[in-house]
Amino acid sequence: MSIKRENINQLFSLLQKKYPDPKTSLNYRNTFTLLIAVLLSAQCTDKNVNNVTKKIFKQYYRPSDFVKLGVQKIKKLIKSIGLYNTKAKNIYNLSKQILHKYKGRVPNTFDALYELPGVGRKTANVILNEAFQKPTIAVDTHIFRVANRTKLACGKNPDEVEKNLHKVIPKKYIRKSHHQLLFHGRYTCKARKPLCFECMINKFCKFKNKTKL
Ligand code: SF4
Structure with a gap:
């Protein structure tokens, strides 16, 4: 019943x-870094993600920063996080897509978010809820x-x-x-x-x- x-x-x-x-226990400084943090948190604790992003987000916090870095450097930055190979590729590709298709701004609709590399239903819903106050x-x-x-x-x-x-x-x-x-x-x-x-x-x-x- x-x-x-x-x-x-x-x-x-x-x-x-x-x-x-x-609020989320993931640390972030803008919507884009929230997206990166959520992506990194798949099969990883928020605490571990925060430990890694603490240093990264001081210097890199825009899609253009991660496009400039390229996949290999992103891998080095996140290598203590599980599935870092796939996550690095996704971070690079989604940064490129956000930069070129959305002028560097994270889109605020489910369909647009869901289309981004590495973004599944759960991640899209977290971003909509946390960053855009959607139900x-x-x-x-x-x-x-x-x-x-x-x-x-x-x-x-x-x-x-x-x-x-x-x-x-x-x-x-x-x-x-x-x-x-x-x-x-x-x-x-x-x-x-x-x-x-x-x-x-x-x-x-x-x-x-x-x-x-
Ligand atoms: S702890 Fe969970 S299972 Fe136990 S009463 Fe509360 S909601 Fe129910």
Whole structure:
């Protein structure tokens, strides 16, 4: 059985109280560097990405900077990050595309973002949400888990969960719900041992194996 509509409202008003102004933990200095940071964060922790980008973004923060660098130098800069070969090529190619097709500005539509090298559905939605304040939800592993466990929006894959979340979350909560669900999954509804005994949305959650103290 899924969560009742009226309880969904309450659930998000509680998450809203706990995380009133949630933001990404990735460091960036403009929309373009946010895009680079999100791209680097695939299969890598935000902390690792921040360690690497701390030095890079001081000097390089525009598409033209990365086009000038070229793939080999980008590889050297990001070599401590997983999948750096592919990521370096994508960073170079998307910088070129943004520079020539969009005059150096990151586009603000899903289709245009999704067309960029290395940008998938999740990355496009993160950029739209974080940089352009659009009501998108980028379903990552945390959101996927929370949505399925609570039965807020079940689905076999991230796309299905994303579609179902949009159906049930009240409009006024959608934009912030992205980070609120993500943080709830990261800090409370943890993968291995969820902290159900201290979970603020416990009474609405339909998870069968809730943990006790
Ligand atoms: S009650 Fe447990 S399973 Fe349900 S959302 Fe909270 S932490 Fe997750």
